[in-house]
Amino acid sequence: MGEIQKYKDLIGRRVADDDLEGLAVDLLKAAIANKGNWTGLWDGVLARLRELPPQARSRVADGLVTQYHSAQAGPNARENALILLGIVSRDLPPHDRLTAERLALLDKISRQHSFWYGARYENLIEAELAAGRPIAPAVVATVRRAVLHAYQNEDLPRTAKKLTEPPLNVGEEWAEEALRETGGVWQQLLTHMATATAAKPSAKWDKQATALADALGPDRVREAVIRWLALVGRPRTFELDRGRYEPDVNSAYDPYNANALRGLAWLLSLLPPHPDTARALGALVETSLKKVAGLGPRNPKVANAGVNALARVDSEAALAELARLATRVTYKNTAKLLDAALEARAVALGLSREEIEELAVPAYGLTGVGHAEHRLGETTAVLEVQGTKAVLTWRNASGKPVKTVPAAVRRDHAEELKELKATVKDIDRMLSAQSERLDRQFLADRTWSYATWRERYLDHPLVGTLARRLLWTVDGTTVGHAEGALRTLADVPVTDGTDVRLWHPVDHTPAEIVAWRDWLERHGVTQPFKQAHREVYLLTDAERATGTYSNRFAAHVLRQHQFHSLAAARGWRNKLRLAVDDEAPPPARDLPRWGLRAEYWIEGEGGEDYTDITDSGTFLRLRTDQVRFYPIGAPENSAHCAGGEYRMWLRDGEDPVEPLPLTQIPPLVLSEVLRDVDLFVGVASIGNDPTWQDGGPGGRFQEYWTSYGFGELNQSAETRRLLLDRLIPRLAIADRCTLEGRFLHVKGDRHTYKIHLGSGNILRTPNDQYLCIVPKAGPSAAQAGYLPYEGDRMLAVILSKAMMLADDTRITDPTILSQL
Known part of the structure; x- marks a missing residue:
């Protein structure tokens, strides 16, 4: 307060002494004192300055020009001189003071995402407007973005309201394409779109949007909007400067334009239904939820607007898009909106949520199955x-x-x-x-009437292409589809029935499971996901001894962000662990059909000095612990993000609830939950990263990497081993391959190699030396011929490496050759 009063008094003394050039020096000293932040009590200093008579302010302005050009002035002093010049020159007759310098600063501002409103850059804008010059569109864009953070400030928003052109911010390809539309009504439409700042449109907003669309022609508007939305998410037309610790603003949406995107989504829902509308809105939802470094999803508000718009479109295509998105979207708030939209449709039609998802799948013009x-x-x-x-x-x-x-x-x-x-x-x-969706039906434990099942699954033009590659039980008899009919293991046709369920191996003997695997192979059926070859996780003696928890997947080190994505995709709730003093519940999956909640206990792994974190403070890795089960309504457990004991949060006099004995968990539930956890470990473990042979930061993960990368096989790797045992004889390189224990041995011309069946890591002769081969994205296992199921990327990696190493004299990659 004393510093503020000092400068207020100083203004008065300089005016009384007629030393206005000296006042310019004092003002720049004040800028140093307040570090260029003219907010709060400093407003009073600026107010005192603006109260000076025009002639006095003109002399102060001349003094600021002199100080700008002085040899002692540095970059900060010159920038503050320009800002103060704009303040003292407000309402003075136009005068060409530092115009080129001001434009240069505005050009610099145009490459920023936004700025702190306390910098008072709006005075630069006002000076240009007073001179009758237009503001560059890129500068307008920066000002609009800055206004979104101008809390308790009126000057910047007041200036921004004067910047009405262009109606959208430049810098995004879709917006610049929209701005190419000429004509007053198009500009009015875009301006109205940018007013979509609420969660849902009001009746007044809809009325005005409909009137503008009618004036242009609904079909014409739909075609234009869909063309624009197809460009959303593309790289910016010019990049913005990004600070070291700032999120990747160039991959995020422009927040001002994001409002317009919401408006465009709402607008499409007001137009006559069209298949292209549903496609465009669905794509907008997915594009808006793509992750951006340091930020998370690009713009969940736009994604939510897309969902709300789809929910307002009364068409088969829109319902299908809602159902499709419900299986893909993992972002919590958007997933809730999708659930609500589907529930509302189900209630309106008098159906269950599961039935509406089944009926929502269109035929896409298919006249037969596929x-x-x-x-x-x-x-x-x-x-x-x-x-x-x-x-x-x-x-x-x-x-x-x-x-x-x-x-x-x-x-x-x-x-x-x-x-x-x-x-x-x-x-x-x-x-x-x-x-x-079908893969998730195991835990749904549903039963269909035979007629309904045939209509919605087996004979559905699209779903039938998946359902006919799965095994089902009809009135307790297992059947598969081959040669145009449902058939038993003995190939006896089944033409009728009462109840149908999805087949799961946990309910069947090993001999029967093997027999059905042979049946699938005999009929050339490739299942869309593991079913006959699905891993089964039965209770072990160790788990009977621990009683209420499983340590089967404890003591692993996982990549946190990969784990987080996998967990969400499999229906688990999870909170990213941050290196802050905070607690979080364990990853959990609700199982309403069984009245259970599964938990997988984890903790952040940041190293002794917390160096293994992102710029935003998120742990890069996790350590894993127990799997537990509780009644679905039991109070939540939580533990510190960086580790420590989990304890149950009790509220409003709640009593603690003990974890359930594993012996009380239905075998199907135990198997499917542990399969999920095995998937998390198998995909996200640092042990399957071939570049981590040095043990990672400080080498502290060396022991874990070695034990995981070459150790005992988990259940999914054991399944892979059984399959390879059948596949190898058919390979072109069969005479060079043998399976021994945990490894596929491959004899090349240079060396013999051992590929671990769990991690895909390689050892070569002599002396089991490590060979680092980083697989290409999406390796193909097409050379293996028939495969009984889709989706095992590690199997494709192993087969791809085996093919390469069997012909190692033809390897040309210098990185690999240097290790041979």
Whole structure:
């Protein structure tokens, strides 16, 4: 307070002494004292300055110009001189003081994401406006972003309101494409879109948006908006400067434009329903939830607007998109909105949530299970589902296959071709979503009537391509689909029944499981996920001894962010562990069908000096502990993020609840929960990273990396071993491969190699020397021929490495050659 009063008094003395040039020096000293932050009580100093007569302020302005050019002035002093010049020159007759310098500073500001409102940069803007010059669009964008953080400040928002052009911020490809639309109504529409700042549109907002869309033509508007939304998420047209500890602002949405994106989503929901609308909104939701370093999801508010818009569209395509997103979205608030939207549809139709998800899957024009033909002139387009992909092929008038789209189709049937290609993409996305939904049905433990099941699963044009590759039980008899019919293990056709359930190996003997594996292989059935080969986790003697918890997956070191994503995808709630003084509950999965909650206890691993954290303070790695089960309504446990004892939080007189004995957990539930946890460890463990042979930071994980990377096989690796035992004889390199214990041995011309069946890590002769080969993204196991199930990436990695090492004289990669 004393410092503020000092400068207020100083202004008075300098005016009384007629030393206004000296006042300019004092003001720059004040800028040093307040570190360029003209907020709070410093407002009083600026107010006293603005109260000076115009002639006095003009002399102060001249003094600031002199100080700007003085030899002693550094960058901070010159910047503050420009800002103070704008303040004292406000309302004075236009005068060309430091115009070029001010424009240079504004150019610098245009490359910033935003600025602290206390810097008073709005005075630079006001000076330009007073001179009658337009403000550069990139500067307008920075000012608008800064306003979003201008708390308890009126000057910056007041200036920003004068910046009405352009209606959207430049810098994002979609926005710049939208700004190319000419005409007053288009500009009015974009301006109205940017007012979408609430969670949901008001009736007044909808009314104005509808009027603007009607003036332009609903079809024209829909086509334009969908074209713009297809560009959302692309790299910025120019990058913004980013501080070392700032989030990746160049990968995030412009927050001002994000409001317009919400408005565009709402606008689409007001237009007549169209399949392209549902596609565009679904893509917007997923794009908006993509993670950005240091920030998290790009913009959940835009994703939520997309969900709300889909919920307002009364069409089969919109319902299908909601159901698809419900299987993919893991961000908590958006997932809740999706659940609410589907529940509302279910209630309106008098159905259960599960039934609405089943009925929401469209046929996509398929006239048979996984098959459709479309006549385009003299050409026939054949759309077929092959495994997890939809494939579009072409036949000419004589029925002969042609390799590419005929020119006549591209010329005369452009719209139909565009729709067919869009349908292929829709089917691919929905196949992935439905495969995940079916994989989750084991714990849902559902039973269908035979007729309903055939309609919604076996004979459904899309879902049938998955259901016909799975095993089911019809009235207690296990059946699979082959040669056009449901068949028993002895290939006896089954044509009718009463109740149908999804088959799970935990309920069957090892001999029967092996028999069904042979059946699938005999009929060439590749399952969409592990079912007949699904790992089964039965209670062990060690777990009977511990009683209420399993240590089967304790003492592992996992990559936290990868674990977090996997947990969310498998339906587990989890909170990222931060290196702060805070507590968090363990990752947990609710199992409402069984009245249970599963927990996997973890803690942050940051090293002794907490160096293993991100710039935002998030632990890079976790250590794992027990798996426990509680009644679903039991109070939550929690522990410090950095480690320590878990304890139950009791509120409002609650009594503690003991964990349930593992012997009381149904075998199916125990097996599926432990399978999830095995997946977390198998994918996220640092032990399967081939580049960690040095043990990571300080080498402190060396022992763990070695024990995991070459140690005993977990259940999924044992399953992989059994499969490889059947696959190896069919490989082109079969004479060079043998399975021994935990390893696949591969004989090359240079060395013999041992590939660990759990981690994919490699040892080579002599002396078991480590060989580091980093697999390429998405390795293919196509050379292995028939595989009984999809989705085992580590199997593909092992087979890919084996093929390479068996022919090691043809390796050309210098990184690998240097180790041979």
